[in-house]
Amino acid sequence: MADAAPIRTALIGYGYVGRVFHAPLIRAVPGLDLTVIGSSQPAETVQETAPGTVVIADPVAAATAPDVDLVVIASPNDSHARLAIAALEAGKHVVVDKPFTVSLGEARAVAAAAEKAGKTLSVFQNRRLDSDFLTAEAALASGRLGRLVHFESRIDRYRPETQDRWRERPGPGTGLWFDLGAHLADQALKLFGLPESVDVHTASQRAAGTAPDWFHAVLTYPGLHVILGAGCLVAGGSSRFTLHGTEATFVKSGVDVQETQLRQGMVPGDLDWGIDLDAATIVDGATAEPEVMAAVDGDYLRYYAGVRDAILGQGANPVPPAEAVALMALIEAGEQSAATGRALPLSLTQAEIAGFTAARAG
Secondary structure (H helix, E strand, C coil): CCCCCCEEEEEECCCHHHHHHHHHHHHHCCCEEEEEEECCCCHHHHHHHCCCCEEECCHHHHHCCCCCCEEEECCCHHHHHHHHHHHHHCCCEEEEECCCCCCHHHHHHHHHHHHHHCCCEEEECHHHHCHHHHHHHHHHHHCCCCCEEEEEEEEECECCCCCCCHHHCCCCCCCHHHHHHHHHHHHHHHHHCCCCEEEEEEECCCCCCCCCCEEEEEEEECCEEEEEEEECECCCCCCCEEEEECCEEEEECCCCCHHHHHHCCCCCCCCCCCCCCCCEEEEECCCCCEEEECCCCCCCHHHHHHHHHHHCCCCCCCCCHHHHHHHHHHHHHHHHHHHHCCCECCCCCHHHHHHHHHHHHC
């Protein structure tokens, strides 16, 4: 990698996610060079926080700019597929912010475009590298819990006022199931694979809400129920993870700190980056004695380092298309479940199931 030229990177979308998450992480990973930003904001405004970049107003022009190797798409969800396909057809590698697309059909189309182009396509599922998830994953791997029978994962917030932004307006790919649900469902797929069925309930609980701001999802596996949830009117009292096994219970209350650190302007990779001081608790079933389990540190930098290595042929894609397509099948099944009131299976072909299984094993 030392002799490789920097991977020239374009970032499409410079709102909260692009400015706070992607830009700092791209700049912090050796071998990546943020050179172009696609944004409708005035160039001088963008360059206040991204000096030295070329600002292009038209997103398609930014996604197909000739002096770019990698395109990162952090624009509104309903534009992901169109921009990703344009970039791939122009010979670019592509990272798409979650959710990958707004439908399974779009996900399949983008994955096919990547295969045809022979380029790396990855999805920014950064919460695979949250400290709280990594700690729960480590507890499962330790065998301390015995056979797992109940897995509950929640991201709750207290945000009683709605905001005038596309994520909170009605439309394709909006609402909390597509937003936080895409993170929680991806974590479940990573740990347990494809569920037999998904049963989702959604609601708009806030007085001014027009898109779902609450969901409760149950993913059914043989001998295991995975419960995922999120809400915007939770002032306290819920844990991030609660896991029950035949031998012990695991509880992790605090959430990963990296988003807060990014909002506060911390440079990724600084001394305190990703350090989680909120320990988890394991309660032994036989003795009822609690034991403190130190949290595993989070590190979003590993995602973009993985993308860099995949492009250079030096490592595996951290979130390959087969996993992204499977997640969109789960999200779409959940959306249809919420609309019909029925638990539904995932609409994946045998080839897609085999591709997901191979990607997960690799």
